[in-house]
Amino acid sequence: MIRFENVTKRYRGTAKPALNDVSFNVDRGDFVFLVGASGSGKSSCLRLIMREDVASSGQIHVLGHDLKRMSSRKVPYFRRQIGSVFQDFRLLSTKTVFQNVAFALQVTGASRALTHTNVERVLELVGLTGKEKRMPTELSGGEQQRVAIARAIVGDPKLLLADEPTGNLDPATSTEIMRLLARINATGTTVVMATHEAGFVDQMKRRVIELKFGELMRDEAHGGYGDTSAIPRLAPVKARGEASAEALSAMRKVQREVATGASAGATAATAATAATAAVVPAAEPEPQIAEEVIEVVVEGRAEPSVAEAAEAQTADEVAESLTTQADEVAADEEAAQNATSPRPLTRPIVIPEINVAELGVADRLGLSDFDDDDEVGPTS
Structure with a gap:
């Protein structure tokens, strides 16, 4: 033929x-x-x-x-x-x-x-x-x-x-x-x-x-396609800044536990462990923090807060900031327990907040000062 x-x-x-x-x-x-x-x-x-x-x-x-x-x-x-x-x-x-x-x-x-x-x-x-x-x-x-x-x-x-x-x-x-x-x-x-x-x-x-x-x-006569091992494969790539976002989520979870009367010492230890374990090594370039709306208890009422780190902030800086906040929460709670006069269990707890403006994304998230006449659109 x-x-x-x-x-x-x-x-x-x-x-x-x-x-x-x-x-x-x-x-x-x-x-x-x-x-x-x-x-x-x-x-x-x-x-x-x-x-x-x-x-x-x-x-x-x-x-x-x-x-x-x-x-x-x-x-x-x-x-x-x-x-x-x-x-x-x-x-x-x-x-x-x-x-x-x-x-x-x-x-x-x-x-x-x-x-x-x-x-x-x-x-x-x-x-x-x-x-x-x-x-x-x-x-x-x-x-x-x-x-x-x-x-x-x-x-x-x-x-x-x-x-x-x-x-x-x-x-x-x-x-x-x-x-x-x-x-x-x-x-x-x-x-x-x-x-x-x-x-x-x-x-x-x-x-x-x-x-x-x-x-x-x-x-x-009855063969297969052959060796395909040399063909490049697509490997899953972890999103940049994903670990830092997990750290922020862990911190917010700890803050909610503190607000409901959980033990301060155990909460602070959990916060430090979760924040440190979730952050990637410092060599990761320019992590970008994913948006996440979380319930934050401030003075007895729940408000949504958007957590996002700046593109230029490294993962180590985020971890250090979160650990410091956890320590401050633990210190406040310990001082309250050692006070001679009992305090009401429903007293408001001061929760340290992340200054979104300093993170460089306030404008992008719509959290900065704005006028009522400002146009709101896809780029706001």
Whole structure:
């Protein structure tokens, strides 16, 4: 079906060849995955098979034709035996689904009766029965790709080439397209597919030809995509200033416990421990404090307070400030307990407040002095 013999392809203006001494055979009825990173030579292989390019050296035989010796006049007739599917669908926007599929037969001079019969057959195969009169813009991406596949196989080609057919589709739709290609292959059509979809390659366990920098690395009958350990992974990154925000939250929690009559010594120790444990090392650059509305008891009533540290303040400074505040609260409570005259349990407790203006974010939070005529908007 397809035979590459020591094929090398060089493009003008490039130092390295797109393909370098590549040899492989594809038999009738095979389902072959061409895998490899971008620039490895997958698309160059497909263009050579379609005779869109000519090899710089070596020989290519497809469907019994020597492509190097084939005249340009015979190329259109040769391509009628090959169906092709691309990533970008390439549908005719002014024609309906039926007309897009039928066009592939009309250019070959097929009769109207044969065209109608074959179009209905392939539309049923790809699951588009009842949508013959739809325009491409009225279809989803998966449906448009199904139209493109129907157009590629309506002429009963012996070979189907697919260049990243699932590249523009979501995972669920991509799975449906892969199942469709497997059904087409089961009817006897040879399928050669270039893809980056490692999951499909690993699950289907079909033949895999891997290219790297234009050279053939492996050819396995039932292989997987290959080693993906070199592909960079996205690691979760902790938000800057998140630890400092946790420290402020811990401090406010301790202040509420003090306000409800909790032990001052235990509260101060808890505050210092929580604040210190939540703060990141001082080397963290420019922590930004997340906004958090917390209930603060001041003179017997609850008011919301927004805690946010300045961008230029380091985590160590925040921790030191919080620890100092906890110590002051503990000292006030201890002095009250040691007093000779008993004090009412409901006396107001003075809670040290963080001066938001000094933190440099008063304007941003809307806590600074303002006039009644000031405009309030998204940037206030």
